[in-house]
Amino acid sequence: MKIELYKTLKNLLETATYIRDIKGEDFFEITSLINKISEVYDNFYQYEPSYLENFVKKTKEQLDILLDQGEKTLTPYEIVKITRHPQRFTLQDILENVYDSYMELGGEGEINIDPAVVCAKAMLVRKVGDEIFFHQVMVIGHEKGHGEEFREGGSAKPWGNEKALRYMKMAETEGIPIHFFIFTPGAYPIEDYPGAAQQIAKNLYHMAKLRVPTIAFISEGGSGGAEAIGLADMRLMAEKGYYSVISPEGAAAIEAKIKDGRPPRELVEKCARSLKLTAKDNLRFGTIDKIIPEPPLGARRKDCEFFKRLKIELIRATDEVILQTRSIKFLRKYAVSKQETENFKYYVNWDLDEDEIEILIENRYKKYRKMTQWAVHENKTLFKSFFDLGHTISVKLKNEINYKILKQGQKTFKKFLNELTSESTLLLKPVSDPIKTVYNLIVGKKTGPKLITPSLQDDDIPTYVSPLALEDKTITCPQSEKYSCPDLWVPDLYGEFCGVCPNCGYHFPLEYKWYLNNIFDKNSIRTFNDEITSTNPLEFEGYAEKLKAAREKTGLNSSLISFEAKIGGISLIAVMLIAEFRQGTVGVAEGEKFIRAIELAKLTRRPFLALVHTTGGIRIHEGTIGVVQMPRCTMAVRDYVDEGGLYIVVYDNNSYAGPVASFLGSAPYQFALKSTRLGFAGPRVIRETTGQDVPPDYHSAENALKRGHIQGIWDRRELRKKLFTALLTMGGKNLYYRW
Amino acid sequence: MKIEYEHLNVILQKFKANPYKIFKVNTIHTGYIRDFLVKEGDEVKGPSGKWLEKPGTSLFVLEREKNLKTIRAHINGWVQNLRTDLLNRFVEAEETILEIKHPLSQQEIISEILLSALYLVKAPETAKYVLSPGLAAKIEKEGLHKVKIKKGDELLIMTFMKRETPIFFEEDGVFLIYNIYFKPFQLIERGQPLIGLCPEEQLPYLEKIVSRIREEWPL
Numbered sequence: 001m002k003i004e005l006y007k008t009l010k011n012l013l014e015t016a017t018y019i020r021d022i023k024g025e026d027f028f029e030i031t032s033l034i035n036k037i038s039e040v041y042d043n044f045y046q047y048e049p050s051y052l053e054n055f056v057k058k059t060k061e062q063l064d065i066l067l068d069q070g071e072k073t074l075t076p077y078e079i080v081k082i083t084r085h086p087q088r089f090t091l092q093d094i095l096e097n098v099y100d101s102y103m104e105l106g107g108e109g110e111i112n113i114d115p116a117v118v119c120a121k122a123m124l125v126r127k128v129g130d131e132i133f134f135h136q137v138m139v140i141g142h143e144k145g146h147g148e149e150f151r152e153g154g155s156a157k158p159w160g161n162e163k164a165l166r167y168m169k170m171a172e173t174e175g176i177p178i179h180f181f182i183f184t185p186g187a188y189p190i191e192d193y194p195g196a197a198q199q200i201a202k203n204l205y206h207m208a209k210l211r212v213p214t215i216a217f218i219s220e221g222g223s224g225g226a227e228a229i230g231l232a233d234m235r236l237m238a239e240k241g242y243y244s245v246i247s248p249e250g251a252a253a254i255e256a257k258i259k260d261g262r263p264p265r266e267l268v269e270k271c272a273r274s275l276k277l278t279a280k281d282n283l284r285f286g287t288i289d290k291i292i293p294e295p296p297l298g299a300r301r302k303d304c305e306f307f308k309r310l311k312i313e314l315i316r317a318t319d320e321v322i323l324q325t326r327s328i329k330f331l332r333k334y335a336v337s338k339q340e341t342e343n344f345k346y347y348v349n350w351d352l353d354e355d356e357i358e359i360l361i362e363n364r365y366k367k368y369r370k371m372t373q374w375a376v377h378e379n380k381t382l383f384k385s386f387f388d389l390g391h392t393i394s395v396k397l398k399n400e401i402n403y404k405i406l407k408q409g410q411k412t413f414k415k416f417l418n419e420l421t422s423e424s425t426l427l428l429k430p431v432s433d434p435i436k437t438v439y440n441l442i443v444g445k446k447t448g449p450k451l452i453t454p455s456l457q458d459d460d461i462p463t464y465v466s467p468l469a470l471e472d473k474t475i476t477c478p479q480s481e482k483y484s485c486p487d488l489w490v491p492d493l494y495g496e497f498c499g500v501c502p503n504c505g506y507h508f509p510l511e512y513k514w515y516l517n518n519i520f521d522k523n524s525i526r527t528f529n530d531e532i533t534s535t536n537p538l539e540f541e542g543y544a545e546k547l548k549a550a551r552e553k554t555g556l557n558s559s560l561i562s563f564e565a566k567i568g569g570i571s572l573i574a575v576m577l578i579a580e581f582r583q584g585t586v587g588v589a590e591g592e593k594f595i596r597a598i599e600l601a602k603l604t605r606r607p608f609l610a611l612v613h614t615t616g617g618i619r620i621h622e623g624t625i626g627v628v629q630m631p632r633c634t635m636a637v638r639d640y641v642d643e644g645g646l647y648i649v650v651y652d653n654n655s656y657a658g659p660v661a662s663f664l665g666s667a668p669y670q671f672a673l674k675s676t677r678l679g680f681a682g683p684r685v686i687r688e689t690t691g692q693d694v695p696p697d698y699h700s701a702e703n704a705l706k707r708g709h710i711q712g713i714w715d716r717r718e719l720r721k722k723l724f725t726a727l728l729t730m731g732g733k734n735l736y737y738r739w
Numbered sequence: 740m741k742i743e744y745e746h747l748n749v750i751l752q753k754f755k756a757n758p759y760k761i762f763k764v765n766t767i768h769t770g771y772i773r774d775f776l777v778k779e780g781d782e783v784k785g786p787s788g789k790w791l792e793k794p795g796t797s798l799f800v801l802e803r804e805k806n807l808k809t810i811r812a813h814i815n816g817w818v819q820n821l822r823t824d825l826l827n828r829f830v831e832a833e834e835t836i837l838e839i840k841h842p843l844s845q846q847e848i849i850s851e852i853l854l855s856a857l858y859l860v861k862a863p864e865t866a867k868y869v870l871s872p873g874l875a876a877k878i879e880k881e882g883l884h885k886v887k888i889k890k891g892d893e894l895l896i897m898t899f900m901k902r903e904t905p906i907f908f909e910e911d912g913v914f915l916i917y918n919i920y921f922k923p924f925q926l927i928e929r930g931q932p933l934i935g936l937c938p939e940e941q942l943p944y945l946e947k948i949v950s951r952i953r954e955e956w957p958l
Binding site: 473487696 | 768788806
């Protein structure tokens with residue numbers, strides 16, 4: 001009896017400490033209550049059992065009141081503290097309490113490919129009346145641990161995400177659903193092979209068409225790290241979890257422009273509020289599908305009721321995703337919505353046939369295509385909307401007839417004819433060869449038809465003068481001490497030399513208009529979707545003014561320009577992220593424009609080019625609405641590439657974070673100009689996360705090439721020529737499509 | 740080859756009397772001195788950071804063809820003989836604008852003394868070098884200051900344009916390998932020291948000098 005009391009008292013002490021950690025020392029009289037419990041706990045055997053019983057009862061009541069009070073006044077930053085608390089449940093607790101049996105794959109504890117990522121084959125038991133059904137699932141998630149340093153707080157290293165991808169593929173082979181558990185403050189930002197950004201991009205690319213149902217559960221969803229295992233058919237979120245583009249501390253450091261040290265507490269709390277990172281906010285935005293309720297101030301390691309609930313919700317979610325692919329589902333779909341207990345009233349077979357898999361993938365594409373579309377703002381007149389709709393329909397119709405009906409038939413017929421000719425040639429050769437020889441002798445040898453290929457005409461390039469070249473002065477190359485470069489005359493440098501030092505090849509930054517005017521054929525650029533405008537969906541304080549300033553400065557509505565253009569006569573669809581508009585950051589407007597552009601490229605069977613003048617990542621002021629552009633755009637890329645499209649990315653200047661870790665990094669062909677700095681996080685973030693300084697050339701194009709992140713390094717002076725060659729050689733016979 | 744004791748003592752005395760080295764900061768080209776960013780007696784710092792990524796202290800601004808160029812310190816020390824009279828005046832290339840009085844560190848003094856006391860095997864060509872396998876194994880086993888070298892022993896292998904040329908030791912007497920100044924397969928300029936050798940009987944004396952410097956000079 002006394003032992004039981006001792007245990008209860010210990011739990012109460014833990015709860016009281018937990019409340020203090022979350023709500024602060026000034027929360028009611030929590031500190032004095034902790035002192036009182038500690039005193040009784042430390043001198044436990046000196047008290048009478050009756051006193052202890054009374055004390056425990058009274059304290060429990062007091063703590064329940066405090067938990068309820070704490071819940072009522074819970075702030076977003078306190079929710080962040082809940083998810084980070086050592087008493088918060090982790091993936092290991094879920095594996096122990098939710099699944100009926102499991103086996104870890106890829107290592108356990110410290111002996112692991114990456115201890116921050118846990119993969120396990122697990123079993124879920126479903127009781128339907130007297131019958132018991134077993135469901136096998138693959139569990140992939142982050143493990144924060146309860147204070148173990150080797151877990152890195154759940155920050156997956158690039159090889160951890162690679163491990164996750166490997167087990168996703170294994171689940172795909174075995175045809176079992178995957179349950180993802182997201183407990184990460186963000187990915188571990190190092191570039192060592194396979195590279196933080198590139199691996200997340202690979203994961204997203206693969207998850208876009210995973211042939212098994214996927215369910216994600218988010219407790220701590222830190223931006224790109226979360227997306228690495230977050231592209232799922234159904235996204236559940238813990239009520240006291242957070243899902244955000246950046247940690248509140250990171251956002252505060254950016255807002256306050258702090259390079260070293262900690263931002264002020266008030267600013268951190270303000271950013272936590274502004275980022276709208278709670279489950280309720282995310283459900284409102286449509287970035288998650290359902291909230292899993294938690295007890296007051298969040299579930300902890302020993303909350304068995306929560307784990308029971310989670311098990312039901314996971315089975316229900318998987319059922320729901322599977323039933324969406326089935327034709328006979330009405331009654332069960334209704335039963336799913338009513339299922340509240342562990343004893344299920346129905347059974348759903350989790351095996352999918354080929355048709356159902358197709359529907360599953362299609363549903364996934366539709367789901368992400370629709371996600372956050374409510375936040376897309378288009379400044380269109382009614383007439384323009386009608387005109388555009390008519391134009392889209394006519395283009396669609398034309399291309400469907402042209403490519404799907406006529407070209408397809410033509411191709412099939414041509415292939416059949418070629419085969420037939422080849423066969424008949426073999427049969428007729430002994431007879432026809434002597435005749436051909438005699439004929440050639442008399443008439444002369446017939447030459448084959450001339451192959452006409454597009455070519456680069458220098459006359460096509462307009463004479464564009466960069467405004468930077470209008471100064472009469474000289475400039476010093478930053479590498480002059482190393483390579484003894486002479487001073488450069490500015491009109492020469494920004495004119496004839498294309499902003500490149502002729503001695504050492506150093507690339508000076510150039511404005512985006514230079515690229516538009518020097519890469520593409522004269523008068524070939526036609527922009528579209530210019531009306532899609534970056535807005536302030538989170539109503540982030542001060543952001544509307546910043547956007548207005550960017551619009552006035554550039555005359556653009558977003559940081560992404562989408563356009564049709566030609567290079568040496570080759571028609572293509574292109575997008576460009578530009579530095580001048582909010583450092584090329586990506587939000588919902590940019591994401592939508594990217595998807596529409598790549599969809600147009602797919603529709604019109606043209607190659608797709610993404611030029612990155614600079615990208616600073618996902619725009620933090622748009623929160624998770626910005627983050628989900630990563631899976632959205634990557635799905636569009638996957639769809640386009642699978643359809644046979646040629647997708648080329650060319651990086652320049654600073655190309656970092658979310659976009660590189662998704663729709664840019666997933667391109668099959670990625671090139672960088674010599675001036676590129678390419679990676680996941682900048683040196684400051686790396687230093688803060690890993691505690692290590694990185695060499696100045698850590699993100700250089702040369703190192704990105706050595707790590708295998710890009711396929712080549714190009715010189716800006718040869719960009720047009722290189723792109724032309726790339727389109728011809730990689731596009732093949734039809735320039736853009738493999739079939 | 741013998742260490743000249745007297746010469747060494749003179750060098751030591753010289754360093755003791757004046758443990759500084761003066762570095763002149765000259766103009767890299769013609770131009771106008773537009774601004775001085777330091778004052779006489781100011782402490783300046785050379786490039787710092789693990790990869791020397793942080794540039795040194797800004798010293799002065801030199802302008803040519805509207806190009807304002809900030810000249811920075813390449814070494815730690817104090818500014819002296821600052822030519823403030825040259826402000827806004829035209830200067831020729833290689834004109835000394837200031838001097839940096841650099842306090843020699845313990846390691847720098849040891850290196851200076853060793854360079855003048857040791858017998859140096861210098862790079863005959865600009866090429867990549869590697870220790871001969873036998874010698875490398877001996878050094879690994881016995882450590883520096885213990886491996887003996889005599890005339891005719893193979894010291895190094897010079898690799899250049901895929902050709903490998905052995906380099907033999909050609910001095911009379913027995914020497915000990917005291918220091919190695921290169922990293923394997925690193926490109927070494929012609930004339931740069933590769934190996935520092937010390938006559939066997941003079942090792943105790945050299946070690947005594949080094950330990951004396953370590954005791955007498957601050958780090």
